[in-house]
Amino acid sequence: MSDQENWLTEKLHDHYAQSLRTDEMLYDSKTKHQRLKVFQNGTFGRILTLDDVVQTTEGDNFIYHEMLTHVPILAHGATKRVLIVGGGDGGMARAALDHKTVEHVTMVEIDAGVVEFSKEYLPMLSRGAFDDPRLNLVIADGADFMRDTDGGFDVIIIDSTDPIGPGEVLFTDHFYGHAKKALAPGGILVTQNGVPFMQGDELTGTMRAFQSLFADATCYLATIPTYAGGPMALGWGTDSDARQVPLEVLEARFAEAGIETNYYTPAVHKGAFALPPYVSRLIP
Template identity: 60%
Template structure:
């Protein structure tokens, strides 16, 4: 392999990360997976040439897709994660003692095994937690046939190419809605809107056809260049997005978690969208 991983996800924007040392490079059953070391970002993983996660900044992405909806809801007990093979989302969700069960559905067992081996700091032992239920299956099929109900569904998917494409369709989101308890929340990874506008626009339009409250919130993650990343938000309880700062602080103080990005103040501010993003989801 050359001395750089070049991501060509966007037609007009290519990004390179220097490879200091390759730890793994091979084709899994579903995709090409590379794990390597980079001085600035630590150990990093790319799937089919697209950067997925790095040790140094994964906490931002994982904290904002778990803690924000958990504290907004106020009484999450069961969580469903679709994707998330690195285990970071699982680890953050299980930081909450009040959560009784987290079911994680990952299509590629190799991603779980290799991340546990080469990126153990991301999952930090979460797969050994008795509340964790790992299911190796296609997430689309799982939600289509799901009989359990969850207070929170997190879609920790790759971009809408390859195995992740079906996780951005209206039919998939409809099945996710059926997996939710009354007033439950669906949150999704929706890319960087400055360079992936259609991804966000289409997802939120689907949400609005299915849920009473649908929008997105933002966080800036260095690995995903082009501006802040958008996370889709959908629920039938519109009051949850408007949870007051004092209430968020009270919930955080009652069940604090170790975080390096999430705070109640960041939570509230994440829903303040700049006009160029608001225009994409009108």
């Protein structure tokens, strides 16, 4: 195999691409929904791609998972029921279940194949989450589940793929409206909204929907190396004042949780909501 063939090039954007060296291909199979690959990389460890778009890596997944779970859970302050849409690798569920005060996590994943091979090839992401009795794994379409659920969730995390293929429906106004109804009073909805420097329309569309639904609608940022093109925007919607929780309160909650992190701190939490102008201009 030539050196050129040892590289996977992600072509998510029209005028920009990143390449990752495939030191060893560990898994390559097409399900009815998408093509799954897991390969070894010298910098990032094991990498999962769907249709050659990076979803998560052994090396830097902690940033994404910590910021989409710890920020809303600690801001809320009394989170007991969490809903995750997507997240078939189990990393998001594991991060949510790290909070001992969380009593129940429902995880809705459209593709059972992602879950099964993640258990085998990416166990370091879920770290036993699939065996936690607090986890209810539902194999279903996230949009259908959100429409039909009885709700009552304190935190809802949309850990979706980009708005193409199976993930496209998770970025619609109807979906966000159903998510709002599924929240308990004071609940928080967070979403992945891509890299705003490269995918600004995605953030603008979500924020327009959020502003029609929530009293507090904005985004916060996290820098994940393999989500290339700048920091990633994470959408935030709630009718509560959870975003205004003082730093010292977050520090007390974080200390009480006793969670070891590699990216999240209460200070990072607060600072993540400080947006540079090129991002804030994308919010209607």
